[in-house]
Amino acid sequence: MNILNLIFGSKSERDLKRLLPLLHAINAKESWALSLTAEEFPRQTQAFRERLTKGETLDDLIPEAFAVVREAARRTLGERPYDVQLLGALALHHGSIMEMKTGEGKTLSSVSAAYLNSLAGQGVHMVTVNDYLAERDAKWMKPVYDYLGVSVGFVLSSMDPEARQPQYAADITYATNNELGFDYLRDNMRWEMGRKVQRGHAYAIIDEIDSILIDESRTPLIISGPVEDDTAKRFQEVDPLVSFLKECDKDAKTNDYPEEPSLLKGDYKLDEKGKRIMFTDEGMNRIEALLQQNKLIQGSLFVGDNFEFIHYFTQAMRAHKLFHKDVDYVVQDGKVEIVDEFTGRVLHGRRYSEGLHQAIEAKERIRIAEHNKTVATITFQNYFRLYKKLSGMTGTADTEAKEFTKIYNLDVMVVPTNRPVARIDEDDIIYFNEDFKFQAIGEEIIAAHTKGQPVLVGTVSIEKSEKLSNYLVRKGVRHEVLNAKNHAREALIIAEAGAVGAVTIATNMAGRGTDIKLGGNPEFRARRKVASDIDQETWLKVLADETEIWRNEYNRVKELGGLLVIGTERHESRRIDNQLRGRSGRQGDPGRSLFFVSLDDTLMRLFANDNVRSMMGRMGMASGEPLYHPWLTKSLANAQKKVEDRNFEIRKHLLDYDDVLSKQRAFIYEQRDAILTDPDLKARVLIAGKEIIEDRVAAWSKADVMAEFLPEALQAFKEDFFWEPDIALEDLAKLSPAQLRDHMVAYLESDLTNKATEVGEEPLNFFIRAEYLRKIDSLWQEHLDSMEALRDAVYLRTYAQKNPLLEYKVEGFQMFDVLIDEIKSSIAKKLFKIRIQKAPPEPVRRERIPVQTAHLTMGGFANSAQRNERPEAQGEKVTVTRNQPKVGRNDPCPCGSGKKYKLCHGR
Structure with missing residues (x-):
């Protein structure tokens, strides 16, 4: 243990000590809250708001506000928040991440912080990972909020904009991270301020914050639409050709490729860690020959459009060699659906980037989806940094504390459990190969199942879960399988995972957000027995009967040692392993967890194989014998740490680039809002017109006499503004550049005044607004494509000893500067060229927002190697x-x- 920890205590202990005086103040107010009548609770809420308007702060209200929430929860839910739950709520209010173990009541804990911050009147967003939890938590906590007199809403993916507005207008809104991000993007494509659904970003509490801000951080949200190109055709042509390419030979001793390029024998090298393909010179020559033989190109591979085939071959090879069916993705209903590596869930609607998804579709012989064009995009990293105050909660955050601090400026506070954790976490058991490992896992499951102890088995892929399931079927062990192919029964499976004799195999998705209760779930069983319209009296009787049965089974499972959790291999992230362990030992219940590992496992093979294999050899271990040793467990933890550090650097690297686009996006959206709310846009147009004139005159002013540049000036002004000279040419020739500038500015002012007189101020303003929005949206879409192309191109500059990030920033700024100038000048030129005629008023134009949304998975760019191909949409x-x-x-x-x-x- 660190000597400073011995003297001063750990960071979490110091954090808790700082909060104890506030906790004592809250507890001191409990008797006061207990004395309030039901009618006084909403009045107290109004009194809190009035105190804020008179200058008090939210911190001043903490003791009383938390006390009334605690009492309201006791009266409505029959649950009194524990002191540790209030400590967690204090951490949330102060903008920290609360790490609270599974089953300790994070949902109830968050209510106090949400209520307190809602008093400011700016709205609180409670962020969940799926629609089910958003609706469940909102309805579950609604009685508390109603009792306190604050409104609560929830947003679901199925809701239209009209239904979303009142939900966001509530004091507290529950919604998924996806819906919040997409609504932000859609709001910034609206043509009327009144049609926006969100009302700002004041405060958010993110449930499962590690999943959203760490695991999902590299996956941008994208709104897109179709665009015609020949990408699908190209992947169909290339796919059958990849089988002719040969992997480079590896050294028999080291199992690595030769470092000297001249010694490489083959067409390509595989990088399984980074999921990359590297072609050799021999491979490039073979690709060129294959394309020529199949009449797909003429001449060299490196000439003109032929060069694009390297991209198609790269993605096709990755699809065949590095992305595997039932591991990385599944095929359902004729579609390739990505499987989340962290949860095992199917990520419906998400597509791999860079054309990889289309390459996999070609590999699986299913319809290749059309290419798309990006209309709007944002990453979760940059979306959640829009909030003035951010906090979150999870059962596993401490291992990622460094990243939360560096990227989001969020502190992690570990909240102690209400009761000591009684779970026993065993050292890892290591085998030489996977077959021996699965045999040992099967025997462990059968031994526990025979005596009635419930078992939860976590696997890393569908393939592994089905392999273990087949083994148990052969042994006659009844069990449930929860994976991406069988997710529809998740609620039922998880509800009974703690029942006597239950065996559940799950692909890392074991019900995050849902507790596994020892003995099963009496409420779930009761609901299965009665009709949905049952009367309250009958329902309570059935529930009481089931609860009595459950209590007996609960005691029996406790005597058997609680829930046994088995991990079939170590995940890349320690946090995911901790989540699996955390399924057992909730609220002081007994439990046991252990991981079985083999040298064939991905983590061991890529990061820890040689040391462990040599140690097992020195100890004379036979292939079928297990090895137990704390050193091996530590070695695995070190391997995981390496992967975590590498992934952190990848995410940070991505953020450095995304921050450039983020600043540009913020400016564009600010300009859109200003245009939507500006009652007199003529002034903007006039300023833009003046800038055009000043730039022209400044370029011409170097001439000695006006006569030298007058013809060019006349032609330019005619093209820019349809201007015809209103004074004699000989008089124009006598003007100085400054006088000509003033003359043209006066013309523009007069022209604008005349147009406003002809059609009216309001119709003219409407026309200018429509043109501005149309031009901003279309040019912004083009700019997104240009920035994406630039991001791909700058990597080549490393060969010229240049910093790609610096190059991206400099050229990105230049491109954005051009974009802003083009928006302003094009609107000014168009307005001064047109001649508006009075016409009957038209209905307000409704914006056409592409309905296709995607949550992409970043691919090769994350490894600084390949092109980011995102869905795109055509502008008007x-x-x-x-x-x-x-x-x-x-x-x-x-x-x-x-x-x-x-x-x-x-x-």
Whole structure:
């Protein structure tokens, strides 16, 4: 133990000591809250709000506010929050992460913090991982909130915008992280402020915060729409060709590829840790030959569009060699569905990025989905950093404390359990190979099942869960399997996982957010016995009968040692293993956990294999014999730490890049809001027009006399503003550049005034607003594509000894500067060119927001190697007539400089 911990106590102990005076103050107010009548609780809430308006702070209200919540919970739910639950609530209020073990009552603990912060009137968001928990928790805690006189709502994915608005308007709103993020993006695509559903980001409490801010942090939320291209065709053409490529030979002793490129014999190398493919020179030549033989390219692979085939081959190879059916994904109803590596759940609607998903669809011989175009996107990292105050709760956060602090500035406070944890956590049991390991697991399950002890087995994939299930079937052991193929019965399976003799195999998804009660769940059993419209008296009688049966079974399971949790291999993250252990030993119940490991396991094979294998060899262990040793458990923990550190660096690396786009997105959304609320947009247009004139005049002012640049000026102003000279040319020639500028500005002011007079101020403002929003949205979508292409390209600059992140920041800023200039100038030019005629008023244009949303999984970019291909959506097109072909923003500049037009004469 650290000597400082011995002297001063651990950080969590010091945190708790600081909160104890507040806890004592809350307890001192308990008798006062007990004396209040039911009618006085909502009045007390109003009194709290009035005190805030008079200058008191939320901290000033803590003792009384927490006391009334505790009493309201006791009266409505029959549950009085324990002191440790109030300590957790204090941590939440102070913007920290509360680590509270499974079964200790996180949901009830969060109510005090949510209620207190709702008094400020800015709304509180309670964030959950799925719709079921959002609705369940909102309805479960609603009696408490109603008793206190605060409103509560919940948002579900099935709700339309009209249904969402009143839910967000409630004092406290329960919603999933996905819905919150998508609603934020959709709100910033609205054409009317009144149609936005959210009302700001004041305070959020994130349940299972480690899952959302760590596991999900690399997966952007994306709103997109279809775009036509030949991507699907290309993957269909390439897929059958990958079988002709050969993996490079490995050294027989080290099982690694030769470091010297000239010694590589084969077409490609596999990086299983990073899930990457690296082609050798020999491999590139073979790919070129295959494409030429199949008449897919002419000439060199590295010429023109042919180069894109390297991307298609890379993703096709990854699909075949690194992503496996029933491990990384499943095929359901003709679709490839990703399986969450942390929970084992199917992630419906999520797609792999970079075209990998389409490559897997080609591999599985199913319909390849069309390519998409990004309309709006944000990561959870940057969405949740929008909140003025953020907090969260989970049973496993302490192992990721460093990341929470560095990325989110969130402190982790470990809250002690109300009763001591009685679970026994055994050292790992290690075998030489997987077959011996699964045989030992089966024997352990059978031994526990025979005496009636419930068993929960955690596996890392569907494939492994089905392998173990088949073994138990052969042995005649009745059991349940909970994986991505069988998730519909999750509630039933988890409810009975603690029953006498129950055996449950689950792919890491074992009901996060749901307790496994020893002896089973009496309420669940009672509900299965009665009709939904049963009267209260009958329901209570059935529940009492089931509770009596459960109490006997609960005592029997306790005597047998509680729930036995078996891990079939170590996960990459210690946190996921701790979550599995945490299924057992809730609220002081007994329990036992142990992990079986083999040298064939992914973690051992990639990160810890050599040391452990050599040690087992030195100890003379036979293949079928297990090895128990604390050193081995420590070795595994060190391997996990390596992976966690690597994954943290990947997430931080992604965030460094995403922060560049985040700042740009914030500015664009601020500008949209300003345009939506500005009652007089003529001033914006006039400023933009003045800037165009000033830039033109500044460029011409270097000429000695006006006559030298007058023809160019006349042509430019005619193209920009349809301006025809209103004074004689000889008089224009006598003007100085400054006088010409003033003359043109006066013309613009007069033109705007005339337009407003012709059609009215309000219709003109409406027209300008519509044009601004249309232009901002379409150019922003183009900019997202450009930034994505830039992010891919900057990695090549490492060969020129340049910092790719710095290059991305500099060029990204230049591109954004061009974007802002283009928005302003295009609107100004369009408005001054048109001649508006009065017409009958039209109904307000409703925004057309693409309905397709996706929560993508980041792929190769996370490993700094490959292209990020995200769903994309087409912006609205405006038809224009011109004498010369339009030069695209990303086309080469016609001046011959070699630069893109937008970075040269397109500025």
